[in-house]
Amino acid sequence: MIRFEAVRRQYGSVAALAGLDLEIHEGELVALLGPSGCGKTTALRILGGFDRPTSGRVLVDGRDVTDVPPNKRDMGMVFQAYSLFPNMDARSNVAFGLRMRGRDKASRLKRADELLELVGLSEVADRYAHQLSGGQQQRVAIARALAIEPKVLLLDEPLSALDARVRAQLRAEIRSLQQRLGITTLFVTHDQSEALSMADRVGVMQAGRLEQLDTPENVYRRPATAFTAEFVGAMNRLPGRLGDGGQVQVLGQRLSAINANGHQPGAAVEALLRPEAIGLFPDSAGAGEVTQRTFLGSAVRFEVTLDGGQRVLVESSSHDTELAVGARVGVRILAESVAIAAPGEAAPPEAVAALA
Amino acid sequence: MGDPAARRRRGIARPAGAAWLGMLPFSAYVLIFLGLPLYEVIHGAFTNDSERLTLSNFSAIFSQSQYLIPLENSLILSAWTAALGAIFGTWLAAAVVASPAGSMLRRVVSSASAVLAYFAGVPLAFALIAALGRPPGGVITTWLKHIGIDLYASGFNISSLFGVGLAYVYFQIPMMVILITPALEGLRPQWQEAAENLGATKLAYLRHVAVPVMAPAFIGALLVLFGNAFGAYATALALVGSAIPLLPAAIESAINGNVLVNEDRIAFALGVEMILVVMIVMVLYGLVQRRARRWLQ
């Protein structure tokens, strides 16, 4: 329903977008994920009409909108912060788009009230932006964008400026709202957990290019490129030594390396392991000490510092892990095979994928 | 001397009286060099020659046309020069703000604005005499006469009330640029983008968002411009002299005895009149500022 065709955006010698080909289907939420400067915001702004591509086109429902000004694109945009008009109260802000479309005062204020109720802010309809909290302001901004019943919803890191608790709450609300209304949405963020938890498909971007566009599961488990493999999800890199017969010695264990062919026997390598692939057990003579413990609800994440200084991230969904910070532990790798890389080199994606 | 810890303890324990003592230079200075002249003026305005409290000076200045006309002229002049300065100053500031902060255009405009806004006076008057004086004295008027447009024949004169007003616009516009630029910079780009996203044209955005948001700052600056022109005298003095029918000139005449001898008290009453007008302007300004500050955080 939305198509980017070879969209390039050049700023002098810097390419903010180096040829983007992306298709967003009707009713789906696509999250563009990547570090700052990767081009995700540029792509969003081009879709919204606030930036023009140097070359390439953007199509919506088959129609070329590349040259259409933003006020004629029928899209609703939610900015990162500060976008509410300061001289209007919440209700008037939400009703603004309808006013621009010529709706009469009574009907547009009524619709504004409906939307404010949808986002749970009926009681603050008369308040001004500076009287609302960050989370409330963003809710009003969402209501405002939805009021015009746009074909497309654009969200430019809407949760980044909010504190963690509000962020988590709003995340779920936005997703459920989007699904309920079935509105095609492009969501830009640098936070992986946001992208993975909210999107139907995630587009990982780096340096103006789309590295992978796939479901959250696939992006996590079957990364298509080296960048994606390391950027999405946490990855441990544990020092080890490659022995004969494709065996690698890591943390006192012998595992089979799935990509031993590219490396010399006897070489020092790094073994790549997801936190879920490692286990902990209390051991007074163990190899390390718990330095951090984070309760994530459904799982517990530990940071263990081994005696050599090496830090290992371990995640356990088992609830009888009573290990506290400072406890001496032993570390055991739960996987049988592992992907290896030369120290400092990027993880070969096929190798990581093969671990899934 | 004792260790640093003990010294610090002593410092904290020093009575707050020392701090108040520190305010003495400033307070004394202000009392002598500002308070004293002000006292003379206010005291003199409200007393008569036998040192008795009276309002006779004020009834004089509000009843005689020789004092009412300068008041009227001053108010009108301040109003139209403030209006022109506000409109064109905002336009110019908006054009300059579009450039990035360190650019040459902005540096030149901001320095030039500061020069003209704070330093105009005598040099400005002579520059305008040089440009628009009576031919063959004024370069521009002479050139215009040369190509067929004789300004002075049509009644224009730089050494007139209108000429003084024209000169005032030369520092009103820069002053407006200085005053309104922070407010213009406070207009967040997200507001325009959000407005356009919701279907507004550029004009609709200006009408519904930019102008209402800027209104308090604009009005506040307009008031400052008014007060600025009202209290100004240097330029008029250099362009025309103390014969100009403006309030400050009336005060000068009263003091230096151009009309009647010993009209000091009239001068003081006129001075209090001026202070009152500017005070009203400042109060209005304060009220407007509070609104502006809230929205443009």
Added chain:
Amino acid sequence: MGRPRLWRVVILVAALIYFFGPLVASIKYSLIQANGSYSLGNYAQILSNGALRSSMFTSLEIAGIAAVAVVALMLPTVVLVRLRLPQLTLLVEGVTILPIVVPPIVIAAGLAHLQGSAPEWLVRLWFNHPLPALTPVYVVLAMPFTYRALDTGVRAIDLRTLVDASRSLGASWFTTLTRVILPNVETAVLGAMFLTIALCLGEVVIATIMLYVTLPVQMIQVGAASPGISVAISILSFLFVFVLLFLLSFLAGRRRGSSSVRVI
């Protein structure tokens, strides 16, 4: 995005003509002699005309002393109010706004009266010469801008910490002020001094009422007979102040860029 829009171009061009027109005209005016030829005669006269020269020195003296005096008076006051007497902030701000609220002509009226009715010893001490008579008043006139500039500068640095650090190391108040605080509000101080100088060189109302001869007063007197000289001085003074403020804008930019804080 540098695509020039019409409304921008129109006003910028109009402003260019409007503001530079008289400037260019003045330059031409100042170069024309009575016989129609071009020369720097008017500019040479600035130095050769004795009355003009002496009034220039008077004004420069007053400006220099006033610029130093206003900082010496206001900086400790600003620091004091910030550090020890924050409850006085509004009062001090109100007082420093008075010289703007009260037009200079009114202050001049009061001063002229004092000048006329003062006892002999006071006249000899205070009013005999423009330097002691005008300098203190000009300091008062400069207070609004100076206070604001210094207050802004002081607010931008962590005053409390710097002073505590300096005092705990054994420095006296004077040393703290001159060696710790002053270097760190350099830009604000320079800005305040430049504006004060500009103010003093341009102030003509009070000087005229009190019958002193400073540079701008002399310019008006000379201007009646030979306007060319006065126009020449006007151009030079505009350029002088413009260059000062232009250079200052670079200094301010540099300071904001570097987040370093000098202590000694």
